[in-house]
Amino acid sequence: METTSKAFSKEILNIENIELVCDEICHKLRGNIKNQLRRRGAVVGISGGIDSSVVLALACRALGQENVIGILMPERDSSPESLTLAQALANKFGVRTVVENITATLEGFGCYKRRDEAIARVFPEFNPLTDKAKIEIKQNIGQNLPSLFSLTIITSAGEILSKLLPVNEYLQIVAATNFKQRSRMAMLYYHAESLHYAVVGTPNKHEVEQGFFVKFGDGGADLMPIGHLYKTQVYQLAEYLGIPQEIIDRTPTTDTYSAEQTQEEFFYQMPFKEMDLIWYAWENQYREEEIAKVLQKSVDEIHNIFKNFERKQHTTSYLRAAPIF
Template identity: 40%
Template structure:
């Protein structure tokens, strides 16, 4: 790995002014009457050009010939793929579809479709055999069965969710949900040890995908391009040495809201834009709003933006429409998430002998 996760974090912290000038001219901005969503959705054309310049510069630094991307059928990979094709040409970009047996069928369909629309060469490499060899599915099923007595894999789909923050506040207890014929039929709280084990098992999926991406990148003498956005980066919503273990992260200073604005500007398939964001690692398609964010995307992005720019409670209240006590609780929740995921963003400490 040539670029560790913390390099993306440093980019997000230091390059905002370069990628998205505060008032379009690089000058200081008056935030007293700021409309956050307008700020996140403007100057998308300029942002796209700066992202392409960044991609070009990094590939040049690495002295590589092109770019490999994992294409998931989601909006982040679609935007990254389109930017890479526009900058390098379709002949220097290679797409990988990396499904497993719990992936939604639409992931593969939409991923293949955008590769074909852009004229990008791509390959499907199912990772289920890797996961089966490591007994991931069986171990996961054992946890589900001891948590949910009536679970029957022939009947039920499953998902891991957290309480809606706007309705249940700081309560942060994960639970398993059983779905039958598209309807939730049971919910069970997870024990802490079972939750940690499940997270570890699920992380093997992203790490397996990254192994495959590097295998192809090294064969082609390409870089591996990441697709983590700023909302995910700030909240630690990626797997260390999984989807976070890449050579460059062009989207790491763009909030999820900005990714959707970029997708519209780049004319990404409308079906991808309308698809709810998800890690897509459970048999029932579970959105990021149900697990990671615990609130709508436009709300979490406005709260993160307000924190970043030190906006007052009054301005944040005006933008989000949330009561002040809810905003304060949300910021505390976000701070706690940042603290507990700091190790994910950090590079491994290196010991140096004194000289």
């Protein structure tokens, strides 16, 4: 591996001129919407999370708040906090909002029923009315083997049970749950088309490149203005743009399963600060020894994390691929 010229450090991803970065993103966003997509404004799905909040703020800055609309799409399993925070964000930026509860849509698709059937095949005692469930990765990212998902249920009595998910149940749970993101995408396009607006997507760099999105779900958008930013950089923009502190302080969750679940336990397996730095190092071909020294980890661990990134990017390339013809 070749070494890049800039020495690796924990500060390497700090944005020096945030105002300039925001201006560049907004200039591009405005140009893309007006000239390339030829739309009048932007629709943003807001969840009370950091990424969608930053995108909404950027869209307001680029197009003016009167040309932006925030769509809130809670469903049965959403945390009530998501709705409250998303509404507080919209109020702060003076953006119109529409609340679309998608629970009935998801019931129509059989989303909950199909998911709960698969859960009950793993845990026959599971009661969807009283128990909560989530899927999570339990293996260490430093282990040189692909990670698999376990199903965890939390019974009404507070008992926590966990099992490695068999392949058929894993696939059914994921496929059923993906109705959530795909229903939201359909709803965003309804509002976008009815207003002649563009759908502005909210994935950050990790979500795009590690494949932490649903194809034709949250991956379905006309443009993704923060798709090139690391998560820690999204936080830097959030501070600069004046995103409400409760949103900045909130632990990133998937807000998809009935049991509470952080993005770290669901997918990333390491804290964002560390992941950003190691991903940057991997992408820019820094030497494993240099990273290990700065982050006080073993060279073997860094090597295995690099392998894990490589595997995730390779395995999820299908999600980023355009239709083949």
